[in-house]
Amino acid sequence: MYQTVLDAEAGGGSAALRDLHLSAYRFMLQARLLDEKLASLYRAGKIHGGVFLSRGQEALSVSIGVSLRKTDVFSPLIRDSAGRLAFGESILDSLQTCLGSALGPMRGRDGNVHRGRPRDGYLAMISHLGAMISVVNGALFARRFKGITDVVGATCIGDGGTATGSFHEALNQAAVEKLPLVLVVANNQYAYSTPNDREFACADLADRAVGYGVTPHSVDGTDLSACLAVLGRAVAQARAGGGPQLVVASLLRLCGHGEHDDAGYIDPKIKNSPLGRDCLKVAEDILISRQWADATELAQWRNEAVRAIETTVARVQREPAPDPFAEQWTAVSGTDLRETHEELGV
Amino acid sequence: MSITYLEAIREAQAVALRDDPRVFIYGQDVGAFGGAFKATKNLAKEFPGRVFDAPISEDAMVGLAVGAAIEGLRPIIEMQFADFSTAGFNQIVNQAATLFWRTKVPCSLTVRLPFGGTSGSGPFHSQSLETIYAHYPGLIVMTPATVEDAYSMLIAAVAIDDPVIFCEHKFLYYHLKAEALPSEALPIGKARIAREGRDLTIVAYSAMVHEALAAAAELAPEGWQIEVVDLRTVKPLDTDTVMASVARTGRLLCVGEAWPWGGVTAEVIARVASEGFGLLDVPPQRLNAKDTPIPYHPNLWAAHRPTARAIAAAARKMLRL
Ligand SMILES: Cc1ncc(C[n+]2csc(CCOP(=O)(O)OP(=O)(O)O)c2C)c(N)n1
Ligand SMILES: [Mg+2]
Numbered sequence: 001m002y003q004t005v006l007d008a009e010a011g012g013g014s015a016a017l018r019d020l021h022l023s024a025y026r027f028m029l030q031a032r033l034l035d036e037k038l039a040s041l042y043r044a045g046k047i048h049g050g051v052f053l054s055r056g057q058e059a060l061s062v063s064i065g066v067s068l069r070k071t072d073v074f075s076p077l078i079r080d081s082a083g084r085l086a087f088g089e090s091i092l093d094s095l096q097t098c099l100g101s102a103l104g105p106m107r108g109r110d111g112n113v114h115r116g117r118p119r120d121g122y123l124a125m126i127s128h129l130g131a132m133i134s135v136v137n138g139a140l141f142a143r144r145f146k147g148i149t150d151v152v153g154a155t156c157i158g159d160g161g162t163a164t165g166s167f168h169e170a171l172n173q174a175a176v177e178k179l180p181l182v183l184v185v186a187n188n189q190y191a192y193s194t195p196n197d198r199e200f201a202c203a204d205l206a207d208r209a210v211g212y213g214v215t216p217h218s219v220d221g222t223d224l225s226a227c228l229a230v231l232g233r234a235v236a237q238a239r240a241g242g243g244p245q246l247v248v249a250s251l252l253r254l255c256g257h258g259e260h261d262d263a264g265y266i267d268p269k270i271k272n273s274p275l276g277r278d279c280l281k282v283a284e285d286i287l288i289s290r291q292w293a294d295a296t297e298l299a300q301w302r303n304e305a306v307r308a309i310e311t312t313v314a315r316v317q318r319e320p321a322p323d324p325f326a327e328q329w330t331a332v333s334g335t336d337l338r339e340t341h342e343e344l345g346v
Numbered sequence: 347m348s349i350t351y352l353e354a355i356r357e358a359q360a361v362a363l364r365d366d367p368r369v370f371i372y373g374q375d376v377g378a379f380g381g382a383f384k385a386t387k388n389l390a391k392e393f394p395g396r397v398f399d400a401p402i403s404e405d406a407m408v409g410l411a412v413g414a415a416i417e418g419l420r421p422i423i424e425m426q427f428a429d430f431s432t433a434g435f436n437q438i439v440n441q442a443a444t445l446f447w448r449t450k451v452p453c454s455l456t457v458r459l460p461f462g463g464t465s466g467s468g469p470f471h472s473q474s475l476e477t478i479y480a481h482y483p484g485l486i487v488m489t490p491a492t493v494e495d496a497y498s499m500l501i502a503a504v505a506i507d508d509p510v511i512f513c514e515h516k517f518l519y520y521h522l523k524a525e526a527l528p529s530e531a532l533p534i535g536k537a538r539i540a541r542e543g544r545d546l547t548i549v550a551y552s553a554m555v556h557e558a559l560a561a562a563a564e565l566a567p568e569g570w571q572i573e574v575v576d577l578r579t580v581k582p583l584d585t586d587t588v589m590a591s592v593a594r595t596g597r598l599l600c601v602g603e604a605w606p607w608g609g610v611t612a613e614v615i616a617r618v619a620s621e622g623f624g625l626l627d628v629p630p631q632r633l634n635a636k637d638t639p640i641p642y643h644p645n646l647w648a649a650h651r652p653t654a655r656a657i658a659a660a661a662r663k664m665l666r667l
Contacts, residue, residue, distance in 0.1 A: 127429065
């Protein structure tokens, strides 16, 4: 994909660049509409537990997804609904997990953003921030160990998550091992309610890369074109043997931390700054101004996405919930190694 | 006036900040935002310079608290969820817990752990970690079950010279209400008889005390008088009160929301079996969560942890013996 972007950058409005934008935009749109559906299901009391949305972060996230190949490794985090779809996750997987269907990939055992298909290189995050990065390192290490080349692993984290020890250990580890890791930091200015200045004191999070011997990239996370170019470049450099890449994007989350949160702590000055632009709107403006799409097409894609989501919701709502009596109450895979003592809940 | 378990925790911290200038609060979003659960609501405003937002750095949060404790301060650390305390585990169990033993310098700090299951919270926002902390020498582990205890025990925790792991149950935050805050309390380390009975003793702590009380109420019309012992602190563990209760009833059922393997319930049974074997009319039993991570779906979650119904069923079996 990177080559495509390079060619496209050179050739101006080439067809490849247009196609890349169109495909990215449609994933963004699907992600936004899926998020909106999840929010309304949550408000209607149809979703247990929390709902965490990606509003405002779709341009960045989708650019990761479309820059990767299906054979790569991807470990998305909380605000990656667009990147998940672009990497190949189905709307079905997402809804089955959020609605707790027994037929979904997580079988009702885990929910919302904690989903994945690890065998497909699509890792299922745990909540502990920073913890997935070294796991991606491990997957990349293993591929190299097995002689599989031409692989990239991408994972995401928020500005807040960069303060974890895990983040620093894993970034250093990736650099020492020269792994093809692309670590994407979505700096949305807040970690829950905590502003950047209570999270870190360096001028720019991209500076963190230098100390570890990692290549830094910075990008305006509200601008789809910029995100596609930078992520395409970072992924290509990692694939070409350039070692770990740290991409830091500036943007703003245009929603609460979760749907329970009204985000009243966000400074109106930031909201009204360019960081507060809605990346979906920006992407639409790009498509229209470059004459890559017109209003009728945008409306048609929206309708298609809405229909796909509604159909899938209707399907998942008819699926069975997990049955505690049929549940295998064990967390050990080896059947001969399981506790047989009744009190341990066999 | 009525006050919730969560408000009691907030009030206790206000009292600690007001009465002791050495106290400060440090944790993610605890400042102007008042914490993820609002347990520090308005405290930053009421006590300027005493409540600090921390980066998402649990290891460093606890390390800072240990350093401050060495300097004579009394930090209260709020973990956003107990589950994330594992990211600060090393500093808690190897630094805080060993300091006094190694150096004679006591390590007075309180780590608040919002813990336990609530429906739909899944494997990483539901854990009960009292057992693993109790396993390490040097830590006091509190598990208040009532609004009154949440209040008085947190005030006591801050005053104690040793590191305290304060396990506050999220399920009780809003559910549990009291008319007023207490002016006195049982000493720390002393269990409480939450309900008197003569046929069977249920030992429980934290949210499970309420499940046990509901089970006792369910069994009362069947003619059974169930005694419920609320441990209050799981470390130190008040063996005397448990033993005295078992001496009265001859039957012991221990209930805990944590995982079964080597848990608090196992410890209680081990003590009663080794020191009070002759008091037991029937084999002691325990009821815990199942030995899997905590499931997200409410159907699975309800079957994963002990409930009043499951406790009553287990008690009935023992009573028929
Ligand atoms: C180790 C750890 N500590 C605390 C939390 C609780 N927590 C969940 S999200 C969050 C804020 C994350 O902020 P950031 O990394 O900036 O991501 P954003 O939500 O802004 O996308 C916190 C503190 C956690 N998940 N993991
Ligand atoms: Mg953030």
